[in-house]
Amino acid sequence: MKFEAIQKETLILDPKNNMARRSIPSEIRRDPLTGRNSRICHFMALKWDKPDFEKLVAGTEAWCPFCPDKVLKVTPCFPEEILPEGRIISDDMVLFPNIAPYDSLGAVATMGSRHFIPMTEITAERIAKTFRLAMEFFRKVDGIGHPESVYHIINWNYMPASGSSLIHSHLQVFATSVAPNLMREELEAAQTYSGTNGTNYWDDLVKAEEASGERYLGRIGRTTWLTAYAPMGVAGDVLAVVNGVQSTLELTDGDLSDLCAGLTKAMAAYDKMGIYNFNMNFFTGAVGDEHARVHLLFSPRTFFNQALGSSDVGALRNLFNESICMAFPEEINGMLKPEF
Numbered sequence: 001m002k003f004e005a006i007q008k009e010t011l012i013l014d015p016k017n018n019m020a021r022r023s024i025p026s027e028i029r030r031d032p033l034t035g036r037n038s039r040i041c042h043f044m045a046l047k048w049d050k051p052d053f054e055k056l057v058a059g060t061e062a063w064c065p066f067c068p069d070k071v072l073k074v075t076p077c078f079p080e081e082i083l084p085e086g087r088i089i090s091d092d093m094v095l096f097p098n099i100a101p102y103d104s105l106g107a108v109a110t111m112g113s114r115h116f117i118p119m120t121e122i123t124a125e126r127i128a129k130t131f132r133l134a135m136e137f138f139r140k141v142d143g144i145g146h147p148e149s150v151y152h153i154i155n156w157n158y159m160p161a162s163g164s165s166l167i168h169s170h171l172q173v174f175a176t177s178v179a180p181n182l183m184r185e186e187l188e189a190a191q192t193y194s195g196t197n198g199t200n201y202w203d204d205l206v207k208a209e210e211a212s213g214e215r216y217l218g219r220i221g222r223t224t225w226l227t228a229y230a231p232m233g234v235a236g237d238v239l240a241v242v243n244g245v246q247s248t249l250e251l252t253d254g255d256l257s258d259l260c261a262g263l264t265k266a267m268a269a270y271d272k273m274g275i276y277n278f279n280m281n282f283f284t285g286a287v288g289d290e291h292a293r294v295h296l297l298f299s300p301r302t303f304f305n306q307a308l309g310s311s312d313v314g315a316l317r318n319l320f321n322e323s324i325c326m327a328f329p330e331e332i333n334g335m336l337k338p339e340f
């Protein structure tokens with residue numbers, strides 16, 4: 001396991017100190033699996049002001065298609081050959097086809113009837129229930145032998161800075177034969193790693209991170225929680241690896257509960273920094289991908305300028321896919337660890 005980094009140094013004449021010379025360190029890290037770069041800098045302290053949520057949310061309920069008075073009227077149904085019941089409903093959660101599909105088997109699952117749930121009030125049980133709804137959808141499409149039932153993915157955009165166009169919490173749920181870019185790159189690199197080293201990359205990563213402790217957060221059941229060495233998020237990423245599990249359909253109810261328990265810990269920790277938006281993606285292999293391990297990436301999102309609504313994804317990240325993280329992941333680990 002190679003944790004490579006190139007140290008950089010910038011010299012400036014500092015206007016805050018009578019134009020005296022000042023050295024600013026930074027670092028370019030390489031993801032140990034894919035080689036993807038992540039630039040670590042000291043741009044600012046990881047502390048943001050939260051907005052007035054009442055003001056932010058006010059009025060959005062009136063046109064929200066996922067609120068209980070509208071969800072069964074305005075959302076579509078699956079045709080009977082995919083899902084005879086049209087939608088999957090469990091308690092106050094509803095799963096239905098994504099009206100803006102980016103693949104042939106896409107669904108959206110609402111996380112209940114409550115329009116706005118503050119990040120720290122989303123319980124592990126609620127997330128687990130919605131994950132189970134998604135799993136039911138995956139098992140049904142797998143049961144009919146659908147050709148897109150290869151990679152089963154749950155994504156979550158929470159609140160506007162994450163890319164979510166709605167306040168109402170919901171998951172993106174889809175099955176696809178086409179692995180999304182980074183997932184495909186990881187799967188290919190993990191296969192190469194297995195061929196070269198004769199071991200599984202993810203098992204080795206967990207062992208190395210547990211031994212060093214620098215980025216290790218903890219273990220819940222067979223899920224191991226880490227701060228990512230080369231994060232994509234500006235405030236770091238939290239990575240959960242499910243030991244021994246190659247593909248989403250192998251996840252047990254217990255695994256789902258453990259993943260959700262860890263997610264709420266990450267949310268509680270980032271809430272203390274003033275973060276209230278995030279992305280969360282499942283990364284999975286196909287059945288029989290021995291080099292794969294199901295893992296989940298939780299990436300906090302924010303604004304570079306909240307008043308202007310400036311995205312934390314700029315040209316560097318959007319067009320070069322080059323990440324900037326505003327603190328060292330080991331420091332971020334120290335801020336998250338009390339919750340784990």
Ligand SMILES: [Zn+2]
Pocket residue numbers: 061064065066067068114115116168
């Ligand atoms: Zn709503």
